[in-house]
Amino acid sequence: MAEYTLREMMAIAAARQIRDKDIVFCGTGISMLAAMAAKHISAPDSVIFFETGAIDSLLAEVPMAVADPRVMHWTSVNGSLADAFAFMQNPTTGRQVVGIMGAAQIDRYGNLNSTVIGDYFRPRVRFSGSGGACDVASFVGRTIIFMHHEKRKFVNRLDYLTSPGWLQGAGMREQAGLAAGGPAVVITNMAVMAFDDTTREMYLMAVFPGISPAQVLDHMEFEVDISRAQTFPPPSAAELAILREKCDPQRLILG
Secondary structure (H helix, E strand, O other): OOOOOHHHHHHHHHHOOOOOOOEEEOOOOHHHHHHHHHHHHOOOOOEEEOOOOEEOOOOOOOOOOOOOHHHHOOOOEEOOHHHHHHHHHOOOOHHHEEEEEEOOEEOOOOOEEOOEEEOOOOEEEEOOOOOOHHHHHHHOOEEEEEOOOOOOOEOOOOOOOOEOOOOOOOOHHHHOOOOOOOEEEEEOOOEEEEEOOOOOOEEEEEEOOOOOHHHHHHOOOOOOEOOOOEEOOOOOHHHHHHHHHHHOOOOOOOO
């Protein structure tokens, strides 16, 4: 079995969630790396675009940020922030969009907080807030969420709702007037979580090799169904070679 890091495992886990023809809206860091890897592994006809307006980037080198000029190399369109969000919210293209997101807190229905920890008016920590995350969570076809697996992050109740997941469960997005999309998976440094088709509650889909379902639950405030959990297949030697040699040979994100 090839040796790999947890960061590499997370990137490959996300890349496997991206299908051919998907339109991938991603930010800086591991989400960008996952989108690049997917184009080389399983989704060569996927389209990557950024909130800065670059659509269908070639990404010959991994950019350091969404404003890095390298995101504009050999694009189909170099537009603006407004163009990027119009593309995402378009009724035709928007349903094909996969948004890759992260947050400070997540609850059992995939709702996210990236605004404050503690009381909104007297917070212990104040973050940068939504940016475009609320729009992504509200309008795209589905989202992939990256989280570090800790109790302080997997919480019973968010300190603030920044970006909607499945809200309070089945049918609630539709009642709120949101698009039919929603969170598909949560990828952590321990496991892959998914959401039940009926209840929309989070459940444990797969654990990474060497991790037990009990360990996953120990790092969450709320319990989830673990009866469906399998062991997630580790990255293959070919996948790791693509990640390391084609996507991030300078290890700018892999470290």
